Structures are given as C-alpha cells and as structure tokens.
Amino acid sequence: MSKNDIDLLNICLEDNLFCALHNALCGFEKMWHTPSPVNVWMTALGIKHKLSESKRPELLLGYLFSNMTKREDLIVGAVLIYIISAEDWNSNSSPLKDELLKRLMAHRQDLKIVFSEFRKSEEWNEQQGYFVTQTNYSDTVNTQMKVLPEGNNGVRDLVSEAISSGDNELCKTLYILLTRIDYQKGHIYEGEVKRLNNHIDEINKDSHKPLNIYNNYLANSCNFGPGSTQNGDTLYKKQ
Known part of the structure; x- marks a missing residue:
C-alpha cells in the first residue's frame, strides 16, 4: 500500500x-x-x-x-x-x-x-472489546477553524495529495469521509475539512463560469453569398 x-x-x-x-x-x-x-x-x-x-x-x-x-x-x-x-x-x-x-x-x-x-x-x-454505537452520519461541520495537531500530518498530506491530483470526485469523497470522522473526533480535522471544501467550491464555481463568444473575422478569409449572415469563425472561451 x-x-x-x-x-x-x-x-x-x-x-x-x-x-x-x-x-x-x-x-x-x-x-x-x-x-x-x-x-x-x-x-x-x-x-x-x-x-x-x-x-x-x-x-x-x-x-x-x-x-x-x-x-x-x-x-x-x-x-x-x-x-x-x-x-x-x-x-x-x-x-x-x-x-x-x-x-x-x-x-x-x-x-x-x-x-x-x-x-x-x-x-x-x-x-476484542470494541462495540458499534448509535452514531450520527450526517455531515455536521463546525464553521470555526481549528489547527490540526502535529500527529495529524498524515491527514494533511492526504488532503494535499487529493487537491493536487485534480480529481474532484476524489476530493468530494474524501471530504465526506473526513467530515464524518472530524465530527466524531471533536473537530480535530476541521482545518483540512475546510480546505477541501474551499477547493471543491472553487472547482464548482469555475465549471459554471459563462462562456464568452468571440466572432473572429479575418478579411478575405471567407467567401459568403449575398445576404449571408455568417461573419467568421466562432470560438468559445472561458472568462
């Protein structure tokens, strides 16, 4: 592994x-x-x-x-x-x-x-002495930021790796999992949960940006018949 x-x-x-x-x-x-x-x-x-x-x-x-x-x-x-x-x-x-x-x-x-x-x-x-207890699996996140203890560097590294991978689905899944554990453990991972959430929000905002339509026309590059409404190549670009 x-x-x-x-x-x-x-x-x-x-x-x-x-x-x-x-x-x-x-x-x-x-x-x-x-x-x-x-x-x-x-x-x-x-x-x-x-x-x-x-x-x-x-x-x-x-x-x-x-x-x-x-x-x-x-x-x-x-x-x-x-x-x-x-x-x-x-x-x-x-x-x-x-x-x-x-x-x-x-x-x-x-x-x-x-x-x-x-x-x-x-x-x-x-x-082995371990028992399942009734547990709330809802995504409850306290909005107040906390600093991860030094012992949780592995979690910090894992979140960093997920963010740098560019895989939004991985980030979403890790967010769900980590939010659940953070809630159980008294919000010791809250800073990393917030970091994942901010990254996911940024990706979602970027994917919903409107497209600008640019009509690029170069003189003598196209020949259109009389009455044509065509005015050149259409390119789509993100803002």
Missing part, C-alpha cells in the same frame, strides 16, 4: 462501524473480487451523503448503484443499510430502508452470505 492508501485506511479505522465490518470486507475482496474495504466504505458514505440531500431518497437510490457490478452493488448496499441503521436503532422502517432492503433481497443467497460474514466480523470485533 502507498503512504496515501495507509493514511486513508487510518482515517477509516477511526470509525467503529468500519472496524466492525472490516474483516468481512477483506474476505469479500479476496473471494468475490469486490473493491477494497476502504473503497466500499467511501462509496457507501458518498451514497449516504447524496441520499441525505434528496427530498425523495427512495426514488434516487437505484440511480446511485447503476454503474456497479452485481456483487459490488450487494456489498455497498449491505454496508449502506448498516450505516443507516447505526444512525437510529429505534427506527424500523422508512421508504428509503424499505427500498434498499428490496434491492438487497434480490440478491437472495448471496445476501445471506454477506449478512452472515458481517455478523462474524462484528462478533470478532466485540471479542
């Missing part, structure tokens, strides 16, 4: 639900060639974030899984139902939960295998 991969894994390992499912996710990566535990976790958190922004998440759900393989769909969906359930253990049903469970049930026998392996992974984690 690269240094950035290790730093990202360490961030994920700060979440007790991720740790509880980690062994099972490693097993499915080997057995079914699904994405790595970190990638599965980040994908599930990204979907959870998009669903939380929708007024009708149950209708949006299927679209967010459209580009996945069958087993990736199953693994990510199973992790997602765990995340949703971890937010509120007292809520047994909702349109989103019902729709997600309906999708999962379509996997039949494979779903039984996944839930069985997840439970074994949870039990092993509990034997």
